[in-house]
Amino acid sequence: MPSKRTARIGALTVATICSTVSAVALTSPAQADAIRIHDIQGTTRTSPLVGQKVTDVAGVVTGVRTYGSSRGFWIQDLQADGNPATSEGVFVFTSSKPTVSVGDSVTVAGTVTEFVPGGTSTGNQSVTEITKPTVTVVSSGNAVPAATVVNAKSVPGAYAPEGDTAAGGSINGLTLDPAKYALDYYESLEGMNVQVADTRVVTATDPFTELWVTVKPRENATRRGGTVYGSYTSQNTGRLQIQSLGAVADFPKANVGDVLKGTTAGPLDYNQFGGYTLVANEIGALQQGGTERETTRKQGRGELAVATYNVENLDPSDSSFADHAAAIVHNLQSPDIVALEEIQDNNGATNDGTVAADQTVKKLVEAIAAAGGPTYDWRSIDPVNLADGGEPGGNIRQVFLFNPERVSFTDRAGGDASTAVGVTKSYGKAHLTVSPGRIDPANDAWKNSRKPLAGEFVFRGKTVFVIANHFASKGGDQSLHAQFQPPARSSETQRHLQATAVNTFVKEILATQKNADVIALGDINDFEFSDTAKLLEDDGVLWSAVKSLPKSERYSYVYQGNAQVLDQILVSPSIRRSCEFTYDSVHINAEFNDQISDHDPSVLRFRP
Missing domain, CATH: 2.40.50.140 (Nucleic acid-binding proteins)
Structure with missing residues (x-):
């Protein structure tokens, strides 16, 4: 993220x-x-x-x-x-x-x-x-210059010119063409009084008292009011950040799909966390769009439900356990297996060498049971202190929750932070050498990053391999609105290595048992159309199930006005070919100003 x-x-x-x-x-x-x-x-x-x-x-x-x-x-x-x-x-x-x-x-x-x-x-x-x-x-007391109207007609469809190769890809020295490029248009208004009217909110109000609207309501619209980011060349030119020069208490608490009715006007600024920003003297009245949190359907008796959920640095001191539990029980309908990302150790960000997270997980398991859900069992591997990135001292890791009344976990001893899981064959079937285990933890691909957690489950007598991932974040990438066009995505390098490592491991499983059911899921920190996803899918051993959804519904995260995919569930050919799977990105967080995580969970249901 x-x-x-x-x-x-x-x-x-x-x-x-x-x-x-x-x-x-x-x-x-x-x-x-x-x-x-x-x-x-x-x-x-x-x-x-x-x-x-x-x-x-x-x-x-x-x-x-x-x-x-x-x-x-x-x-x-x-x-x-x-x-x-x-x-x-x-x-x-x-x-x-x-x-x-x-x-x-x-x-x-x-x-x-x-x-x-x-x-x-x-x-x-x-x-x-x-x-x-x-x-x-x-x-004093003079009339303020009339605000320039920014709307669907005035903002060009093309986002930015190609950078000057002689200047390292920078667009700084290029003559502005505000009739052709959106970034040039906004730059031509830098510092000027501008206004928008009746604009739909496409990123909810955040803790920093800002939100995003679109002046192009039809641009890659979702049915819930957002704007989908579907490729590197469709940056969505109608997006504009809104801040305020007024009191924080007066700033609207908006969700995606709400509308700022009437005029929002003020100087056009540019900042680090969003680029061109209308800093408002006047903000339109909030008209609620009625966006509600989604609830997925319950899995059938013969369906295995597997979910991924980034719970955003959860530690025992947090007040969100009951909310996360309610989301898992009610909105996700108590999946059989839940791969959690960003479970922190028992004292959170306190940097004292603690790595165990049993208290964190126990508190969540108890909250789920109290909310009317199953009493989940769980498996995980404690990381080496400070070796897996994330918030310093937090020691985030992936954790498997599973409902023992529906699914069993195959335990094989020996898995720890530094031992690599392997694949063996017994009676014609693939098995993990350790379960739970970590994939190639010594590989430089996982330096200062979370190592994938692999586990072997059994549902109704059939083995399912699940690999929980949390790939390296996008930190360090140049923004869409950068002076360098196209912007550099330096963080991809590590994710590409990580994707290759996971793909290689899945190939080992499928080489051992061609029809094995394998699921690789988690916070991939990259899009379904990215090279990271393509490397995970290499040779057809995996396929991102989010692509089974219409393009307008492919998102699990909302950032700077763009609804996008970061969380994915990828499946092996045996699952994809069955044509009996369903995939759902369950929108309970990313579109809301009172979110308990910045990620939406996703659920896959299929018949092994």
């Missing part, structure tokens, strides 16, 4: 930059030949005046940010140059709380700077700013 943020104040990305405190100076108004905002912004992403000092830059204040470490205000020029590629707005970074108000007519002197949110290593685009400012208030 994408890496978590480490610092926020209110709704604002915390950016570190040094600047002098702004001052209100009593100087004369701007002269006719002074530098104007569109001169500063220029026709590319970076200012032609970067590093230069400018004076008497005139504009009307359209928004004031008084919180966080990126305090400042936006100004917009009333005298546009008529060039659609040049923005008429700019952010004035003051560091301290600004002393101006919306509607003030001001002139600004300062240094033109290109600030990269998150730092240059992120590959993000930069924000053109005036720093170390001296500000003159010429008059």
